[in-house]
Structures are given as C-alpha cells and as structure tokens.
Amino acid sequence: MVDKEGQRAAGLAAAAALAAAASYALYRVYTRQQLLPSSWSNSRQQQQLPAAVDSVLGAIGNTPLIRIASLSEQTGCEILGKAEFLNPGGSVKDRVALRIVEETLASGQLQPGGLITEGTAGSTGVSLAMVAAAVGCHCFIAMPDDAAVEKAQLLQALGAEVVRLRPVSITHPEHPVNVARQRAADTPGAVFADQFENLANLRAHLDTGREIWQQTCGKLHAFVSGAGTGGTIAGVSQGLKALNPSIQVVLADPQGSSLFNKVKRGVLYTWHEAEGKRLKNPFDTITEGVGLNRLTANFAAAAVDDAVRVSDREAVEMAAYLLRNDGLFLGSSAAVNCVGAVKAARALGPGHTIVTVLCDGGARHLSKFHSPQYLAQYDLTPVAEGRGLAFVGAA
Template sequence: VALVAAGSAGGVYFERHLKAPEEQITTIVDAIGNTPLLEIKSLSNLTGCRILAKAEFMNPSGSVKDRAAKFLIEDAEASGQLQPGGIVVEATGGNTGVGLAIVAAAKGYRTIFTMPDKTSTEKIDLMKVLGAEVHVQPGVGMADPQHFYNLAKRIVASDPLCFGPDQFENIANSRAHYVGTGPEIWRQTAGHVTGFVVASGTGGTIGGVSKFLKEKNSAIQVWHIDPIEGGASSDYVNTKQSQVGPDGFEYIPKRDGSTVAEGIGLARVTPNFKTGLIDRGIFGTNAEIIQMVYYLLRHEGLFVGPSAALNVVGAVKMAPELGPGHTIVTVLCDGGDRYRSKLFNAKWLEDEKLTQYVDAPLKL
C-alpha cells in the first residue's frame, strides 16, 4: 500500500492504492521502493507550501539505502562481477551496510563492512546480527591507509571472491533513484512537484532524483543541503571549486566542525553527485537538526534520524524562496531507532551541548 497523489480540479489530493497484481512482492528484495509520500501538515500550514516527504524508513531494512543496495548487487550480478558464493565488501556509514546485508542474505552472499568510529552502536550491532563481518576504523583523513574506505579497497583486492560495490563511485547508486525514487515522486505528486531538497552522503539520491525531475520539468528547483559543521558539497554546488588529490579524487574543502548527521557531508565530488542537476547549495546546523528531530516527533508522530531532519530543515528553508502554493518534496532517510544512544540520549545531548534545542521553537 502506498500514498499517491492524483490531479483534480481542486488541486492535488492523496488516495491509497494497492499494488497491481504484476507488482506483487515475492521476496524481501521486491519490497524495496514504492514508499509512501507523506505530507508534513503542520509545516505545510506554517510555510504556506506543501511539504511532502518520502517515507524511506518503510523500506525493508529501514532506510533509503535499500534502493542503492538492490541496484548495486543486481548490477554486479548482471555484469558477472558478483558470482555465486561471492563476498560483498563495502565502506559504509551504516545504512548502506544494513541494506546490503539484507539483500545479500536474500541472495546467498556473505558481507564484510568497514565504517568510521562515529557510527552509532545500533547500526554496528544490527549489521553484526545480520551476519556481517564489521571493521570499525578511526576517524582519519581519506589519504590515511586506515580510513574505512581504504581498508575496504584492500580487503577487496585480497580475495578474488570479494566484490566491492563502492556506493561512492558506482553510478548504479544514482540510477536506483533515477528509475525508482524520481519517477515515484513525479507520479505521487501528479507532476505538481516544484521543489526538491536533500543532503548527500554519496550523491546517489540527489544525483538520480534531480536528473529525472529536471528531465520532466526543468523549472523544478533542486537544492542541496549540507551540515554547516563539517559540510563541503553545498559549497561545491555554489562555487564549483574543488581540488584533485594525489589519488585522483576530486576533493572539496570541508568546513570546520562535526555534524550529528552520520554519513552526511560529502567531501569529494563523486560520479553519483556529478549526475545531479542542482540549482543551489544551502546549510543547516546541528541545532536545527535537533530542533527538527524533536519537532517531527512531537507534532507529526515521525520518529526519524538526523539526516531526515536535516532534509526537512532544507524544505522549510526552500519554502519562503519559492513562495506560497508550491509543492516541495524531501526524503525521510531513516527512522530514529538507530540513534537512540545519541539523539534520544539525554547524556549524549548534554555532552554535545545540544540539550537546549530539544524544546526550542522552530525559527521559520
């Protein structure tokens, strides 16, 4: 069951519909995608725009990364890179690993994941429960051999059975959103979408969705939101300035600080990000993320994670620029259950000096 928008003389309304018989789910992998599009009604009322969000926490593993996981593995199967008995090895901030673990298990593959030490314990524990071998690496620069991305590369090179999907470089990631998320948004809004805004971890979502939507209507505004603490890619959107490193990657200077949004704040220009057709880069703060996390929980009953909250912050920032009556879509990347030890932990909030923002009113 999904929520879909249909055109009417009075505007856009939402109705529930069942999947057509040919779309019936037969495996857990088939359940990925076709998520509901929810209206955040209180914010629609406050901003004068329709604020809509894809409920990606309703994917089988609980996040938007299921979409990329499915495409990365099935693309590798089709090309022969992933053979029966193979091992999927990925560098991940957590959610892609969980998605890959579920898809891999359903298809009979083992998994090995490397990740930074700032990853929540909930994500690490979940990947282990799903049977993955997990390596947690120190938070060092990408040029360091101990960086979690570099470790994954070494593991792949060490065993011919290993396949590295590489969500950062592999454009099967953005293709998942070009053929899935983008068309769903277009259909669910009956083509009435006028703005789309999201943050980036790999560039896959914004790359694929923006390309599809702009092909449908070039007037649609696409914005990228970055955490101002440690962000980089919104600066690239606005200035197109980057620097090629000795490893051949195109890097963007990172801002000072550390964001509470795990896996967000892309510091290099990935092929997935380059596919994007993005009009503007904006920023959100840790304070705004915490405010929005608790606002959505208390006013909408939405228990979401920090990247989802940052995306909604972006939608609220876009609204006055577009003006009343526009339809703005964003993405609720995952649920809040993976951040109980952080965002919903009073001691953690106090240590991070963020407690005051839990009950702070939104500033529109």
C-alpha cells in the first residue's frame, strides 16, 4: 500500500529544497549584481582562466590593475594601482630579477649552477633568490642591518647567503652594493646583478608600461612612481611615452631623497619635512627601497615631467588609510606612490585617469613600517580616521 502521507511529506521536502536552492541562487545573483560593484562582478564573470605556465617564472608580470575606490572617490579621478605585490616573489622586483638573470644566462656571463650577487634593501634580493633557485643558480645578498628583519629571514628561507651590514655611504667599501660587487669579483663565474646601473632593470619595465597601456585601453593621463633604483619609472615612462607623449610622468619622492630637487631644480640635494633644508643624514626616513641620493643610469633614462614630495607622516597615514578603506595592506614604497597619486590627481583636477605602482605588500614591513611600537618612537602613529584625505599635504 502506498503511503500517501509519506509521499506528501517527501514532496513537500523536495519543494522546500528546490525553493531554498532557488532562493540561494537568487541571493548569489543579487549579491554579485547589486551589492558588489558592477565592474568587479562583470570582470569576474567574464574573466577566462589563463593557461598553465611552465614554471614560477611564467607567473611574473601581467599583474592586474586595481581601482583604489577610496582615493578615486575623494579626488574625482580614476586612481588605479598596478598590483605588483601579486607577482610570485611578492614585489615589482620579480620583473627585474627575471630580466637580469635571463640576459646574463643568454650572454654566457652566468652559467647554470653559478652565483649571482646583489646589494639591496630586500625586495630585489628576494626576487633574485627566487629566480636563481628556479634556474638552478645560487644567490648572495648584502643588505643594510637596519632593514626590516623579516626580509633577511625570507632571503635565508629562499636559500640565499645573506650578509647584513651597517648603513654607510655608497662610496664606502662596506656599502652592500660594493660588498656584493666584490664578492662577484672574487668568485669565478659569478655575476653582480647591479640593479642600480644595469639597464636590464629599465628594459624589464618597458613591458610594465605596455601592460598599463593595454589595461587602460590607452585612456591614461598620468603615471606616478617613486624611484628606488630608477628602473620602474624609467622603463614605464619610456614605454608609455612611446605610445602617447602627452602622458604625464610624476615622481613621488620621500623625505631624505634628492630626486625631487633634481627634477624640479636640476640639482641633487635632500629635503626633510621638519627642517626643509639639506640634511646631515640623507637617509632620514622610515621608508625602505625608495629614494635616491645619486643619479643612477636607470633614473637618468627616465622621462619625468614633474615631482611631488612625500613625508613619512603622509606615507604612514596613507598605508593605514588604504587598509582601513580598501583592504589593501601595502609596503612603504607603495604608500609613497599612493600619496603621490593623490597629489597628481589634485594638480590635474577631476576626470583624469592616474596609474601608480603597488610595489609590495605590508608583510615585509611588520617590524618597522607597520609596527606600532616602531612608529611610536618617531611620533608617527597614524591618527587620521574615515575617508578624508586631509593628511595629504601640498605637492
């Protein structure tokens, strides 16, 4: 005998399950189409997964542009960040390390199993250590001992030999760059990467410029970047201006660096927020990997139209602002770049599109730039709240 009550109960249960499934499906559609930005939803739905790459090296480059909503809304411009922290080595320096290693292998300077050396504040070293491991080479990194300790730990975890040195002038034989150069000279078959003067750095970023042009469909008014070696701003500026010479290239220069005055006045000398004059200590900044007090071969090749100054206070506040409002956890050089993008947007006025570089993430800066205790020592604890940009001063 058929249990009609049982059938009825089963039918009701099935109907309830279908209704729940339909309700959930409608919720997902509503969430994607109504609650999330339409541009995000559409891009996610239409995005095609890329083909597999041969190795970790194939994942370098072709990083996305991220619309920084808070900065865009506050300035009336479209401010986009090139998400270089999504490279497999975690920074924009992956591109440079790959190009240097590829070129030296192709020329025969570097042989499989050989040694590549560099002096760096951290990110280039991490990228070189990763790329060297991927091609079967070894890596030696000399770095200042006041750089964030997690960078040295990461380098060691990647298999690099690391030497930490006291900060000294570039003219001193114990400067990390000079120590790395000497190690290469003393080791048969070794190659000194020489990221500051090696124009492979610039050449790597011609591709970055072309990517930005394609991602913005050529609708770009300004590119903003700091300079650590000068390679990023040189390569991107050359790449973009070859496509449209009217694109403005703006240098974002931190306190303690000389490049702002080189661009604006033609003379290298440093600036400090508090003193407003030449410093006895030209490295008086908490930012790492950005700013120069000499003219490198890479920066000399940059096509820069203007420059803005960025104080430590502005950089620290910007890093906290982007995490609070956009969920972006960035390093100090990326924060400098975003301050520069806001200043460029104010100078251009609403309705323009500006691209900057999100060089690396905040995880490499936990012991310094993102450490409350460290910031408190220098009276740099972030105090700004909300979405306003009053903490960004004049250019």
